[in-house]
Amino acid sequence: MNYIILDLEWNQSSTGQEPEAAKLPFEIIEIGAIKLNQERVMVSEFSQLIRPTVYRRMHRITSKLIHMRMEELERGKPFTQVVEDFLRWCGEDYIFCTWGPLDLTELQRNLRYYGMAPLSRGPIAFLDVQKLFSIAYEDRKSRRALEWAVDYLEIKKDIPFHRAFSDAYYTARVLAAIRDPEVLKNVSYDVFNPPLCREEEIKVQFDTYFKYISRTFPDKTAALADREVSSSKCYLCRRNLRKKVKWFSPNGRHYYCVAYCDKHGFLKCKTRIRKTEDGKVYVVKTSRFISPEDMEKLVERRDHARKMHSHSRKTAGKGPDKAGQTRGSIS
DNA sequence: CCGCAGACATGACACGTTTC
């Protein structure tokens, strides 16, 4: 399997007034890519400018960043042709790799705008090299700028940043620098097209956690009522577990619970509600085993939310409530 | 019935980080 390291440059409305802005907030103006083989050795490259059809002026911040002028883009080819060439160049057996989670979403949005065939019916597995860098060299959570990672790894900066090809090139260098093959197993999913039915749902086991991306539901209540969403299952035993800490939410967007498995210990589930473009919702649930200490920390976090809540009630008199601690009603 | 709180919900922000 090859690695296709993809980077896009895009432009946006300079006024924010264009009616197209709702359909196409970002217009892709350049595609750059590097192909690595199975051994992560560079075997091919792709670089193409795109002649814009929507935004005829370069946004001032964009132009400052990518050092490109509209006149240069006139030499570009139409988006549809460039994408066709690009996908042909990609070949058959590959996985997309990008710096950060945005590029595949914007690529698909542009494809849809031009009425082209979608890359996929549902979610697309890809490697977010920005995330892999964090897993390999930092705390798994931080997200660094590409140049930061290049400096950290002492990769020679022989071409300027912020052009599609050069950023794809540097991203490929960072990917190739990651030694531990286990890190590459941390695949991400672009959910521009969420799963529409049970069969399309994503269930993946990673080294230290399990990820579930649900099909879409009409609303949040329906999503939280679903058995698969609300369950706390040991992903090693495949058994449903009894909850020690029931579902609670410190902020209304994330939900947590802790269950206990006789064989594997405390299992923490974290559920995030995501909105789709057409107003539906889907759920991303991750499960991981935690230590008894971390279990205590989570309980404290719940109780802290409770305390903050009641404290604000007291100090504010008849006034407003604070963030509650169990915003959901997952059973 | 009213007033008062606590518990439970939820949306609107602000901040900090990244992408272009």
Add this chain to the structure above:
DNA sequence: GAAACGTGTCATGTCTGCGG
């Protein structure tokens, strides 16, 4: 500038139980 994501705080609500 605009968008996305995570985190946290603030400003609104509703529901329920208790005492009067």
